[in-house]
Amino acid sequence: MIYTITLNPALDRTLWIQKVRDDVSNRILEEKSFAGGKSVDVSKVLKNLGVDNIALGFVGGFAGRELEGRLLNEGIQTDFVHVSGETRTNIIIHEKETGKQLAFNARGPEIRPSELMEFVEQMERLPCGAIVAIGGSLPLGVAPEIYRKIITIVKRCQSTVVLDVDGVALRVGILARPDVIKPNIHELSELVGRELKGLDEIVAAAREINRQGVKIVLVSMGGKGILLVSEEKEYLAEPPNVEVQSTIGAGDSSVAGFVYGIMAGKDLKESLIYATATGTATAMSQGTALCKKEDFEAILPQIKLSVLRVEGKG
Template identity: 50%
Template sequence: MIYTVTLNPALDRTIEVEGLVKDDANRILQEARYAGGKGIDVSRVIKELGGESIALGFIGGYDGLELEGRLINEGVLCDFTRIGGETRTNIILNNRREKVQIMLNAAGPEITPTEIGLFFQKLSSILPNAEFVVVSGSVPPGVNHNIYAQIITTLKGTGIRVALDADRELLRQGCKATPFIIKPNIHEFQRLTGLRSQRVKDMLKQARHLVEEGIKIVLISMGAKGIMGVREEVAYWAVPPQVEVVSPVGAGDSTIAGFIYALSRGMDFKESLTLAVAAGTAAVLTPGTELCKREDIERIKGQSRVEKL
């Protein structure tokens, strides 16, 4: 089984208004709610590809219950750890007249040490069942930035392969615990390694350093340029076709989902990279928070190239 981890999920509320006026009521034209979170999106894409996963993380309060209910209704399996605080709500305000989007993002509830302990208990209980664990995104207040390193360390030696998609301290400390896979975008990779250039030769050198330190697979995503995939014996560059971008939201999550799903089905490194790049590029074709569609992935897979470096 594939497990995904979203420690700071959100109940996203999208609100449409014609325009905004001060000191008067603004009528909401349309309103939608959506279970948001990077690990949750990975679970959605795995489902779209025909696979199965279970979403883990923290939820609390009525909004947490609604988030869980929405996921169950979508057919996404979940096994959250309940907390005393309330799951956060992010507000996305679309102003039709001015064609602008305002996003109001909450920090998330404070997690207590006991609740963190409960999450790690849950993590230990999945050990017999898990093949992959995908850890993505930011963490709520009260959670130490070495938590991803602790998750990786807890799963070490069990044969479970952990994929890490995070930024800054979460990524830096996570890497020290040597996850199986990391998937930074180029900016996250540059922050991690201190690299300034985007030359293939320089990127490859830095990625190989990480592989020498024990990370088995380094995937660096570069938007429209595709993905550099490096492992001990071989490195590839996966290039997607040129497409018209509708919304880039969820591209990174779709990439990691495509890659993990492919590995779980026994595909080799090159095939897995092809599915990863196709899923990422398919995600930019859909509007708003919508993720990739299976038929787009299939089509783009055939239009993508993978070159050996």
Template identity: 35%
Template sequence: MIYTITANPSIDYVLQLKTLTTGEVNRTTSDVKLPGGKGINVSRILKELNIDSTALGFVGGATGEMFKSLLAQHNLKTNFTTVKEDTRINVKVNAVEQDEETEINGMGPAISSDEKNEFIDQLKSVGNGDVVIMSGSLPKQLPETFYLDIAKMIQAQGADFIIDTTGQALLDTLPLHPLVVKPNNHELADLFQTTFNSDQEIIDHAKKLLDQGAKHVLVSMAGDGALLVTKGHTYKANAPKGTVINSVGAGDSMIAGFAGTFMKTGDPIESFHIGAACGSATAFSQDIAVKEKIDKVYKEINISELS
């Protein structure tokens, strides 16, 4: 089973208007409320791929009830921990004529010790053959080591894990051998305080993550495609042609495609191919990509071995 953890889910209130003028009354041309959170995005893509997952996280208050109602239409299996304080609301304002998107993200609820312990208890049944995918920000009062502590726990129980984070928090997990890490090229450069001028420089630094313990390294490069670096092999996926509509969730989709396929097949190349298709298909969609879009984009992606 794949478990996705979204510690700080949200209702994403997406507003579209012609122009945004601060300090004045602005009127929208359309709006939509979506269940948000990086782990939620992963579970939604897995659902499109007909791969089972269980979505975990902290949900509370009136907004938490709305969140669960919005999520219900996607028919995901969930096991949320109920908390006292409200699930957050994130506001995303898209000013079409200005070609600008403004985001205002809420902080999220404060999580009590009892609520944290109730959540951790759910993970005691995770074991051999399971994968736990952790991603997104942490709500108040959870320690910065929350994901790292979970990784240590489930590894001791025989499960694999994936953590979608950056900086020192990513480096700290590498000795625990995550199944895959997925920085983009800019995040990878920041990790090593450098800049890249070629694919080979990116590959060389991705190999450093392997040396520190990662089993697979995915590097997304926007219009330049993506790389998969493994022990002894490097593969590149081209970037398919299409109009980027919404980059939010593209990275989550790529992780979902890779992890779900790898669990089924154990084939990193096919997992990379499907992961790249999922990421691009979401980037070309208003919301998380649907299966039909993923299948179409898959046919436009070629995987080549570089080394």
């Protein structure tokens, strides 16, 4: 089974307004709420691709209930730990006149230590041999150490871990040797402590992290595609030129694409192509909309794969 973990999920309340004006009361033309959060996006893309998965993390209050109900309606299983605080609601405003989007992200509830331990116990009960995708920011009251803890627990029984977090959380998470990480160039630069210019420098940085025990480093580079670095193989997958609508959720979609590949028993090369196609399909979708199966299938044959290095058996 595939599990996705979002410790600080959100209800994304999206408002459509003609044009934001500061001197009048702005009329809301349309409003919708969506279940949001990094790994919640991974769950949604997997579902769009026809892959069952279970979303985990913390939810609380009315917004938490709403989030769970929305995922249920989308056919996504959930097993969230219920907390005493209220799940955050982010506000996203679309200006129809300009096409601009304003986002206001809330901090979310503080998680009590006892609630955190309930989650840790849940990790200990996960079945062996699962795929676990972890992504997103930490809620108040939870230290980055949680990622090292989760990874250590689930790897004890042969689960595969994909970690897509940034900053200190990524640095601490790596100490437990996740199988896959997917930083963008920014996140990788921060991790190695230097600015990365050009593919050679990016490859060198990814190799450093690979040597620290992360089997597969996927570096996503926006429209330039994704670089894969493992001990024996280095590949670059590049998307075609497409009309980009919104890249919101592109990275999360790439994580889902890679997980889909592993789950379907594809090799690294093919899984990388999947990751690139899902990200690009999301970039072609408007606003917060994510990769759909037909877009993924249409992009797939257009991804260009280059072998940068292969040692041992190809």
